[in-house]
C-alpha cells in the first residue's frame with residue numbers, strides 16, 4: 081500500500097489549468113520531493129490531497145483511503161504546513177496550539193513544549209507580536225504536535241533564517257526516522273537534494289519526471305568540452321544523445337546522454353588538446369527537464 085497514491089488527478093479552476101493527470105505514488109517512510117516553478121501546480125496538488133478543494137477528475141488516496149470520501153478522518157494522521165500561515169492574532173501561541181491539539185484524541189502537551197524548545201519559540205507571546213518567521217514556527221509546531229504519520233510540507237522554509245531552516249530539517253529527518261512519510265513541495269533545489277529520496281518534477285500542471293535523486297544525478301547527461309590542437313569540425317558531434325552543441329574553431333561544448341564509447345569514437349578523429357567531462361549540477365538537470373518539455 082502506498083501512503084499517497086493519485087491517479088490522473090486533474091483540477092481546473094473554471095477554464096484555468098490547475099493540474100492535469102497527476103499520478104504519484106509515495107511509499108511509506110519516504111521523503112518525497114515535489115518540485116516545480118511558481119504556478120506549476122504544487123499547492124493545487126496538495127490542497128486536493130487534503131480535500132480542501134475538489135478535483136475535476138481522477139482519484140487520490142492517502143493510507144489507501146479515498147481522500148475525498150474520508151478526508152476528515154485521514155487528516156487526523158496528517159501534519160500539514162502550508163506555504164502561508166494565517167492566525168487569529170489576538171490569541172496567545174500556547175492557546176492556539178492547545179486548540180489545534182484538541183482535534184486529536186491524544187495529549188500533545190509534552191510534544192508542543194518539546195517542539196517549541198527545538199524551534200526556539202516563546203509560546204507565551206501573543207501571535208500579534210510575532211515576526212513572520214516566528215509565525216512560521218507556530219505553523220511548524222502546529223503541523224507536528226500530534227506526531228503525524230504523513231507530513232505534507234508546502235514550501236516550508238520561507239521566512240526562516242538559515243539556522244532555523246537547519247533545525248527544521250533536522251526535526252523533519254527525526255520525524256522521518258520515527259516512521260513518518262514526508263511529502264515535501266519546494267522550488268528550492270538545494271533543500272530538495274539534501275532532504276529527499278525521490279522527487280517528482282511538475283511543470284505546467286503535469287508531472288514530467290519521477291526519479292530518485294541518485295539516478296537523476298547518475299543516469300543523466302554529461303557536460304562535455306573538447307579542445308582541439310587544430311581547427312575542429314564540430315559537426316562530427318551531431319549525433320544521437322547530443323544537445324546544446326556550441327562550438328568555435330577549436331572548441332566544442334555540448335551535453336551528452338548515452339554510451340560514452342560513441343563519443344570516444346568521434347574523438348579518435350580529433351587531435352585532442354584537452355577534454356573535460358563534467359557531471360551537471362542538480363540545477364542544470366532540472367533546467368534540462370524544464371526546457372526539454374517546452
Ligand SMILES: Nc1ncnc2c1ncn2[C@@H]1O[C@H](COP(=O)(O)OP(=O)(O)OP(=O)(O)O)[C@@H](O)[C@H]1O
Pocket residue numbers: 093096097098099116117118119120121122123124125267
Ligand atoms: N483559486 C484559483 N483560481 C484560479 N486559478 C488558480 C487558483 N489557484 C491556483 N490557480 C492556478 O493554478 C495553477 C497552479 O497553481 P499552484 O498555486 O498550484 O502552483 P504552485 O506550483 O503551488 O505555485 P507557487 O509556488 O507559486 O505557489 C496556476 O496557473 C494558478 O494560476
